[in-house]
Amino acid sequence: MRGTGKPRGKNRSPVFDNIEIVLVEPQSSGNVGSVARAMKNTGFKRLALVNPCDYRTNESYSMACKAVDLLLGATVYPTLAGCVKETGVVVGATRRQGRVRYPILTLDEAVPKILGFASKNKVSILFGREDRGLENDEIPVCDMLLEIPTDEDYGSLNLSHAVFLVCYYLFAAGCAKAPTVKVAPREELEKMYLHMEEALRAISYGGLGGEHLLQTILRSFRRLFGRTGLMQKEINMLRGIFTQIESRVPAAKAEPRKKTERAATMPSLARAQKAPLGGKKKE
Numbered sequence: 001m002r003g004t005g006k007p008r009g010k011n012r013s014p015v016f017d018n019i020e021i022v023l024v025e026p027q028s029s030g031n032v033g034s035v036a037r038a039m040k041n042t043g044f045k046r047l048a049l050v051n052p053c054d055y056r057t058n059e060s061y062s063m064a065c066k067a068v069d070l071l072l073g074a075t076v077y078p079t080l081a082g083c084v085k086e087t088g089v090v091v092g093a094t095r096r097q098g099r100v101r102y103p104i105l106t107l108d109e110a111v112p113k114i115l116g117f118a119s120k121n122k123v124s125i126l127f128g129r130e131d132r133g134l135e136n137d138e139i140p141v142c143d144m145l146l147e148i149p150t151d152e153d154y155g156s157l158n159l160s161h162a163v164f165l166v167c168y169y170l171f172a173a174g175c176a177k178a179p180t181v182k183v184a185p186r187e188e189l190e191k192m193y194l195h196m197e198e199a200l201r202a203i204s205y206g207g208l209g210g211e212h213l214l215q216t217i218l219r220s221f222r223r224l225f226g227r228t229g230l231m232q233k234e235i236n237m238l239r240g241i242f243t244q245i246e247s248r249v250p251a252a253k254a255e256p257r258k259k260t261e262r263a264a265t266m267p268s269l270a271r272a273q274k275a276p277l278g279g280k281k282k283e
Contacts, residue, residue, distance in 0.1 A: 015118035015174060020046040021163060022083055022126045024134060029055045031130060033063030033071055034160030040067035041164070042171035047074040048124070050083050063160075080126075080138055088121030089114075092134055092142035093162060095155055103145070110146035111169045125166060130159050184232040189225075192235045196221060199242035202249045 021039055026032050032055040039047060047070060049055065055071070064071045077083040084090050091114060094104065105113070117123050126142065128134035139145070148157060148165050157165075197218055205217070230238075 015115055016043050016170070017045070018118040018122050019044060019114070019170065020048050020087070020122065020124045021167070022048045022050060022080075022124050023052065023159070023163075024050045024080060024126055024138065025129050026052050026055065026159065027130050028159070029053055029057040029060040030063045031159045032074075033060035033065075033067075035127075035163045036060075036064040036067040036071040036074070038160055038164035039167055040070050042167040043175075044167050044171075045070060045073075047071070048083055049074050049076045050080050051078055052076065080141060084124050084141060086122065087124040089117045089123045089144065090142045091123060091125045091144045091146060092139060093125065093127050093166060094134055094139070094145050094147060095150075095157075104147045105144065107146060107148055107166065107169050110144065111173050113144065114170060115174050127159060127163055181229055181231060183229045184235050188232060188235055189230065192230075192239055193218070193222060195239050195242045199245045202246050 021035065021044060023032065023035060026035075026049065032049070032052065036047060039045070055074075060071060061068055091110065114123055114125070126134060126138075128138070134142075146166070148162055150157060197214075200214065200217065205214070
């Protein structure tokens with residue numbers, strides 16, 4: 001599956017360079033390759049392997065796809081102690097609970113702490129073996145434990161899936177986010193609503209129900225578009241439709257309205273916002 005292609009990773013936090021993903025005795029070369037791909041998807045570049053399987057295989061290269069460079073650049077350690085020797089903070093991902101695995105933070109709780117520590121320190125995030133995770137005697141190495149909530153009927157996650165979830169949460173929280181939608185100025189929105197009223201009047205939409213029905217319809221459109229957050233190009237598109245409607249109605253052609261007349265309809269829109277949703281309008 002292809003991504004959006006948007007350069008969000010360009011705005012990623014520099015703390016990502018201080019975060020290392022550590023796989024403790026991974027058993028599947030395919031999983032190691034998938035982890036490399038998941039890391040590259042989310043902007044992480046530091047992969048460490050503790051006593052791994054033979055991970056330089058066709059399967060791992062295939063699963064890594066275009067993250068083979070990250071896979072081949074992984075640092076290999078014979079022991080966990082050697083791996084975390086120069087690490088400031090060690091975080092362990094675990095599904096099991098018990099006396100030596102307490103307290104365990106949720107992913108939402110752990111992410112801001114990890115990013116905070118990583119601003120000034122090297123942080124290692126440990127993921128255990130595919131079949132049994134981290135051993136009890138490895139837990140004391142960890143300064144913090146986190147879990148990924150899953151359905152109680154089947155809580156075991158694939159190793160690469162677990163890594164991707166943790167990396168993605170960190171990526172989403174650590175990247176500088178630009179607004180995805182720039183809504184149109186309020187002035188342009190009001191002009192669009194006035195134009196809409198003209199077009200609806202031109203085709204006598206709601207006419208059988210009287211002025212009150214038309215104002216109710218206009219108020220409903222305001223609520224609809226208000227929830228949407230219209231962009232300028234969408235407003236232009238709608239106003240183009242309204243213009244086409246008016247051009248096809250004989251009455252609208254015979255008596256075209258001027259821009260100044262549109263401003264005169266503002267009081268009716270103000271009344272529409274205050275009018276009750278149902279029942280007859282009070283005199």
